[in-house]
Amino acid sequence: MFSSGNTVIAKIIICFTFFLVLAKIKVNGIVQGVGFRPFIYRIASHLNLKGYVLNLGDAGVEIEVEGSKEEIEKFIEFLKDKKPPLAKIDEIKVKWADERKYKRFEIRKSKEEKREGISIIPPDISICQECIEDMEKQERRRNYFFTTCTNCGPRFTIIKKLPYDRCNTTMDEFEMCEECYAEYTNPSNRRYHAQTIACKNCGPQIFLKWDEKIFEGEEAIWKATNLLNNGKIVAIKGIGGYHLACLADEKGRAVRKLRSILGRPQKPFALMARDIKMIEGIAFINDKEKDMLLSYIKPIVLLEKKEELPYVAPGLHNYGVMLPYTGLHFLLFKKISCPLVMTSANLPGRPIIYSEEEIENIGVDAILFYNRKIWQRCDDSIVKFIGKQPVLIRRSRGFVPTAIKIDGATNILATGAEENVVACLLKDGHAFLSQYIGHLQHLETFEFFKEAINHLAGLISFTPEAIACDLHPNFLTTKFAEEMAEEKNLPLFRVQHHHAHVAKVMAEHSLKEAIGIAIDGFGYGNDGMAWGGEILYSNIAEYERLCHLQYHAMPGGDAATKYPLRMLAGILGKEVEDFLIERSKVFPYGEKEVEVILKQARNAKIKTSSCGRLLDAIAALLDICHVMHYEGEAAMKLESVARKGKDVLHIKPVIKGNVIETRYLLQQIFENRNKIRKEDLAYSAEEYIANSLAMAAIQKAEEMGIKNIVVAGGCAYNEHITLRIKEKVEKEGMNFFINKLLPCGDGGISFGQAAVASMLIGNKN
Known part of the structure; x- marks a missing residue:
């Protein structure tokens, strides 16, 4: 028999035991490789909760905590509000259950198991200030080149498979010394469960x-x-x-x-x-x-x-x-x-x-x-930076494999274009873009492309249900998509290049419809021509071509890209014959080649509306660039010259039959090339192009009752052109958009392809 005092104590113990509960928690997001498990351990210990935390094979984290419901709810709030700086929580799933009488809280060995939800490892992270200080203060790490902790160091580039444990990375060959292991197992240490932990005694040499x-x-x-x-x-x-x-x-x-x-x-x-x-x-x-x-x-x-x-x-x-x-x-x-x-x-x-x-x-x-x-x-x-806005030219180290949220439930693989290739894997409303691959002109790069897709697919447990690619039939990315679609019996979506450019801005900003200004070097058009200066209407799923820059001949096809003087001949023809002959040493076959070029210009089958090729021709006319050694060279050098100029030509936009006239612009520059500074002519040319594109887009937006205008494509990196368009659009009370999370150019086009395919599938369903 209990005494009355003991009875009260017994009742308290019984009540306390009765109100202990268990929470089974699954956290999705960037929660592996960022010190998340040590963080969970510390807050659970602080709140006197029992249970465990472990990594899962899908890059998520599993937690079981046992204690009072009030303390567990506080734990969940801490989890959201005090997470490690590099962690990103997309989803927390909680299931309540009966207690299991855990005796302590611990970090358990990871499971290969994969469950519902989207998680991914973090990107590679630059060395933190504390590790820099350790390289000065700690004897084992003094001047040690591979000093890292849970807050910094390589992640994406070292991982072979999930979960993110040392044995699944390229650190698996380096066994920890006693001192490193002591840090690795000490909850109060910054290197607690840091998978890249190393020092001079045990790490890479x-x-x-x-x-x-x-x-x-x-x-x-x-x-x-x-x-x-x-x-x-x-x-x-x-x-x-x-x-x-x-x-x-x-x-x-x-x-x-x-x-x-x-x-x-x-x-x-x-x-x-x-x-x-x-x-x-x-x-x-x-x-x-x-x-x-x-x-x-x-x-x-x-x-x-x-x-x-x-x-x-x-x-x-x-x-x-x-x-x-x-x-x-x-x-x-x-x-x-x-x-x-x-x-x-x-x-x-x-x-x-x-x-x-x-x-x-x-x-x-x-x-x-x-x-x-x-x-x-x-x-x-x-x-x-374009004005105050940072824009990505290349999205790779430090960003990959972080996901970008997008509407869509179907698993879609989008393969990109031919240059600046980046693949996109769309899964459960998250777009995972590969690292920068490059130009798919060599077998080695193509093999890297396939390897990068397979690796990323493995990390996110991705199986494609549809494929999206460029409309161009001869791109290696298109052929790869066709072969995969046929092999796996999957639907294939061929997305016009500039449609994808516009769609990627719209999808990033969650726009339902917009007028798009797509300006770049080349994209295969529905009419078989080389597009690149387009005003489009789009609702993402579909598009309509409303207006474009004037078509010009591309003498020699791709040769006109390498030699901008060829594009000049394609625009002005015989008018610049003497000008070309004076510069004939630029061409491999001299004056004879000039004759051939002018003949090709008259009989050209391939014509282009490309803004990039137009800028190339202007750069050639101003003797800024005659031979292209790298992509975008002529346009970039033209922009650099134009920064020192002002608008002296004051040419008003001429738009006839939904075509923006550009030949007259080149004629004016040609006539004034010896009278006006090239800096002023360069600036005047960019000003005309920007004003013309803005006017055409604004007119179409007003006609269709649309408030959103987006700009995309490689020429959007021209600060003068883009800021002038932005100024004109906003002056008319409309909304201006450009990519922030993705490259403006082809490095983000796979995201647009995936967005179009996803919308088409959604509409069909």
Whole structure:
């Protein structure tokens, strides 16, 4: 028998036990590889809850917590509000159940199991400030190049499969030492369950190969800095592949040598600077650009030049600059006092090199490498500011494989176009874009394309139910889509190029209908012509071509892309015969080729409305660019010249029969080329193009009662043209949209293809 006091205690115990409950929680989003399990452990321990947390094979996290319902609800609030900075929670599923009498809270071994919901690992993350400090303070990590923690380091480029555990990454070859294991198992340590944890004693080691000698450890790094300071070119293994590095000093000798090795006489090289102060010595930088440079993504940011560094970005007004994002980068700048060229190690048209075997043949002076494998190659991302708005030129390291939300329930694989290829996997309302693949002109790049799709599909447990591709019948991406659709008996959606461009802006901003301005270099049109200066109506599923830039001949087809003077001949014909003859040395066959070009212009079967080709012709006419060495060169150099000009021609837009006249523009420039500064003529040309496109789009929007106007395509990177269109559109009380989460150019077009296919499937259903 209990005494009265004991009876009260017994009742309290019984009541307390009765009100213990269990919550089974599934969290989806970016919750693996961001310190999420240690975070869960800490808040559960703080609230005195029992149970466990573990990673699942679908990149989600499973939690069971036991305690009072009040404390568990508080736990869920903490989970939402105090999550790690790099975590992104898309969904929390909670099921209540009876208690299981857990004795403690623990992090359990991961399960291969996959459940409902969408989760993904985080992108590669730049080194954090605490790890930089550890490289100075901790003896085991002093000057250790691969210092990381739960808040930073490689993720996407090292993972083989899910769940995100060390054994499923390329760190599986490196067994932790006792000190690292102690940190890994200590809940209060920043490296608690950090899968990339390492130190000098147990982690990857670094080597330098130079002059048939091998240097190791710190000696390798300091020797590399010595070589760089003495004008040598060093291949440096990064997170997602090799960079080719050399000093970018006032003499430019090393940069010129690098151009010779790569066969790139004009293409701009990216720069890496030690810090913001070093950047301010060579470029102008505002607060928004500074914030982007300092973000955990650490992308290349295009900045206006302050000082000309020879051979780095010939003929352009800007540099692409990034800050160090690995421990190795910070160590290099300990002994280097000027910016470094840090350009992707790849031959033209081929993917970035990521293996030691490949880099041996590149022809550099030395190779700085480490003995950990890169599982997925991944180029640096590139950002440009248009006004105050950052826009992506390349979405890769630091962004991939983060998903973008989009309407649609069908699993769709979209293959992109031919250049700047990025694949898109649409699953359960989330679009997963691959890393930057490049131009599918070589077998090696095509193999990389297929490999990237398969890897991403494995990470998100993706099986396609439909395929989307470009309308062009000869693109390798189209042929790949056709073969897969036939093999798997899946529906295939061929999406017109500029329709996809407009759709990707609309889908990103959740627009139901819009007038789209699609301006780029080339897209196969429904009439078999080369489109590229289009005003379209779209509701995403469908489109209607409302207006376009004037058609012009493309003498020699693709040859007119390489030689902008050919496009000039296609527009002005015999009027520029003498002009072309004076510049005939540009062509492989001289004056004879000029005769052929003019004949081709008269009898051309292929005609184009391309804004890109129009800008090329203007650049050629102003003697800014006669031969294209890289995509967009002529238009980019024209933009750089135009920045110093003003509108002196004041040509009013001429639109007849839904065609924007452009031949007259070229005639005016030709007549005034020796009377007016080329800077002013360049600016006047861009002004006419922008005003004409804006006027046409606004007129069509007013006629159709539409308030939304979107701009897309590679020419949207021209700041003058895009900002002028924006100004005109907003002045009329309409809404202006451009991509923010995706590249304006072909690097985001697969997203548009997927959006169109998804909408068509939804409408059919």
